[in-house]
Amino acid sequence: MAKKNEVTRRQFLNYTLTGVGGFMAAGMLMPMVRFAIDPVLKEGTEQEMVPVMDVSEITKEPQRKKFKVDQVDGWYESEVEQSAWVYKDEKDEIVALSPVCKHLGCTVDWSSNAAYPDQFYCPCHGGRYTKDGVNVPGTPPLAPLDVYKMKVEKGKLYLGKPEPR
Amino acid sequence: MLQRIYDWVDERLDITPLWRDIADHEVPEHVNPAHHFSAFVYCFGGLTFFIVVIQILSGMFLTMYYVPDIVNAWESVYYLQNEVAFGVIVRGMHHWGASLVIVMMFLHTLRVFFQGAYKKPRELNWVVGVLIFFVMLGLGFTGYLLPWDMKALFATKVGLQIAVTIPVIGEMAKTLLAGGEIIGAQTLARFFAIHVFFLPGALLALMGAHFIMIRKQGISGPL
Ligand code: FES
Secondary structure, three states: OOOOOOOOOOHHHHHHHHHHHHEEEEEEEEHHHHHHHHHOOOOOOOOEEEEEEOOOOOOOOOEEEEEEEEEEEOOOOEEEEEEEEEEEEEOOOEEEEOOEEOOOEOOOOEEOOOOOOOEEOOOOOOEEEOOOOEEEOOOOOOOOOOOEEEEEOOOOEEEEEOOOO | HHHHHHHHHHHHHHOOHHHHHHOOOOOOOHHOOOOOOHHHHHHHHHHHHHHHHHHHHHHHHHHHOOOOOOOOOHHHHHHHHHHHOOHHHHHHHHHHHHHHHHHHHHHHHHHHHHHOOOOOOOOHHHHHHHHHHHHHHHHHHHHHHHHOOOHHHHHHHHHHHHHHHOOOOHHHHHHHHHHOOOOOOHHHHHHHHHHHHHHHHHHHHHHHHHHHHHHHHHHOOOO
16 A cells, blocks of 8 residues: 555546646636736826817816817727816916716716806716815715816917826 | 535535536547557547637637627727737637638548448438538638638638529528628628627537437447
């Protein structure tokens, strides 16, 4: 009989065959799985800054500005319309807020609800934000509106991607 | 650990006889390459099955990116091959496997033919095998169009032109396959459906029948 700790022929064959078989199966499946999970591991794309409006047109009152950006979606490229709420705050600094509600993604409007003037109002579940985009506590959104990356060049306002604060 | 999970399930469901019935059977000496090296010819059927498994898996993964639409088909193939990690490999597996499966199946058929293994009582299994052969050719033909490049388009034109030569129903057969007058949007959608649903379904059913018959009748005896 085999001594203690000695590997029997049957065990040895079992281990080798399982090992080799597992290695082969992994070699087959690994590329496929990596292929499938690629979207998760891909880096986000940068977005070019696009001119939106003249700086001189910006008022204290938020204005909704629409602009087109090139969107690359895998093999499909298209121009999509985005919009921003643009205004100058008390310190005369330009603010460009994304209109996408931080609750579930509806589009917010400025001062559209008579009960809440001078606030951003979301019609979907009554989410509200103050003028600086900060969510009003007690309403559904849990974060302030995203702010657009921006720059001013030759009197024009350029916007990039909206970023969470 | 694994053993304990197995025992737990087995105690309740008695699964041992199930897999024993499938996996535990004797391999006769004359088909075991360890005894006679020439017995490797018995491997071709199994190899065909192995490649079919790879084809099904790689095909499933390819459809995560591929779209059967004349505007986007080529672009999506280009994208999955060049932009997605391991795209070249996964598409390569499907591409080369398609040819290899025909080769293996052909060798398997030759072995059965020259050993006379198709003779009574195994005639039915030969018939099923030939049907599998046709299904495989159909898979190759329909799959060839899917990348929607020039080679695909003209290969399909030629193929459908051959279908026209069938007496009487030729024109009808062509229109039915193409889904219209020309080879275009409708053809691509149709070929995709045939390639990923209809033929694989038929293939699985036929392979099931093929294997059940082998188990029932056993491997043919030595020459
Ligand atoms: S999506 Fe705006 S409040 Fe729900």
